[in-house]
Amino acid sequence: MKNDGAMSPEGEISNVTDTALWVATFRGHEGERRDAAFDDPLANLLAGTRGCKIAAAMPRSAIVAWALIIRTVAIDRLLLEALATGIDCVLNLGAGLDTRPYRMSLPSALRWIEVDFPNIVELKNSQLSERTPACRIERVGLDLLDRSARDALFARLGPETKNTLVISEGVLPYLSNGDVARLAGDLYSIPSFKNWIMDFDNAGKRRMPRVWEKRLRAAPFVFQVVDWFEFFKQSGWHPARVITSAEQSAKLDRPYPFAFPLGLIMYALPSSVRGKILSLSGAVMMRKHPPKGDALT
Numbered sequence: 001m002k003n004d005g006a007m008s009p010e011g012e013i014s015n016v017t018d019t020a021l022w023v024a025t026f027r028g029h030e031g032e033r034r035d036a037a038f039d040d041p042l043a044n045l046l047a048g049t050r051g052c053k054i055a056a057a058m059p060r061s062a063i064v065a066w067a068l069i070i071r072t073v074a075i076d077r078l079l080l081e082a083l084a085t086g087i088d089c090v091l092n093l094g095a096g097l098d099t100r101p102y103r104m105s106l107p108s109a110l111r112w113i114e115v116d117f118p119n120i121v122e123l124k125n126s127q128l129s130e131r132t133p134a135c136r137i138e139r140v141g142l143d144l145l146d147r148s149a150r151d152a153l154f155a156r157l158g159p160e161t162k163n164t165l166v167i168s169e170g171v172l173p174y175l176s177n178g179d180v181a182r183l184a185g186d187l188y189s190i191p192s193f194k195n196w197i198m199d200f201d202n203a204g205k206r207r208m209p210r211v212w213e214k215r216l217r218a219a220p221f222v223f224q225v226v227d228w229f230e231f232f233k234q235s236g237w238h239p240a241r242v243i244t245s246a247e248q249s250a251k252l253d254r255p256y257p258f259a260f261p262l263g264l265i266m267y268a269l270p271s272s273v274r275g276k277i278l279s280l281s282g283a284v285m286m287r288k289h290p291p292k293g294d295a296l297t
Helices: 018-030 041-057 061-083 118-127 147-160 177-188 228-233 245-252 262-268 271-278
Strands: 089-093 111-116 136-141 164-168 193-201 238-244 281-287
Touching: 018 041, 018 061, 041 061, 041 118, 061 164, 061 193, 061 238, 061 245, 061 262, 061 281, 089 147, 111 118, 118 136, 147 177, 177 193, 177 228, 193 228, 228 238, 238 245, 245 271, 245 281, 262 271
Parallel strands: 089 111, 089 164, 111 136, 164 193
Antiparallel strands: 193 281, 238 281
């Protein structure tokens, strides 16, 4: 996961941190809709004009926006459900420009720790210094692939918390299979890290869309597995609560975009087939032990 800290030309992605601007732009634009699922004005502040130009330059914007909003809302739901079980700390790995501590109603006593590259942390600290979060927030600047620094952080946080929820939204695709396996094992080794929310894509190994390959050359998707859930079970993490894109789309009444060409292809399929395809992705809360029963709701 490369980040050289350099500023990319406007509209281009030259390192993985530029993707945070891309994502924040779509979250910021959500609040402009009449049927907005959430309002995130700080995302617009953080993304700035560069974020808008990156988003505008990327192909399939309507579909990307749909997927990101569906993912964001699904993770919001999982977060609120987890908090109801007594979570005392959230560890957001690769937090990017996420602003959940500012836009969501969270317990004031909750400890929220964001981890990302130092330049992302510096940007958020400077832009949000006069904003008041709903809970206690801390930011740590480090590269998640720096295992010694990462392990030192985990070792420090472990004894300081009783029930930590880990979040890794939109992060794992940029890591290799080996890096993800090591991260999963390291998280599992900390007793107080009991739950882990992530987005998933269970469609199996597949190539990045050709229209993205050149634009995402500096931040390629490299995590490729046949079965997402089985991969994490090898490290002791089991899916306890799954929200598919199909379910969240229906709940929001936000159907897959009718955009050329993928939208046309999707709507040419029988609705049952389209539903199965959209059920291959979504968000999941993992736990260290298998849930009671076999059903994932």
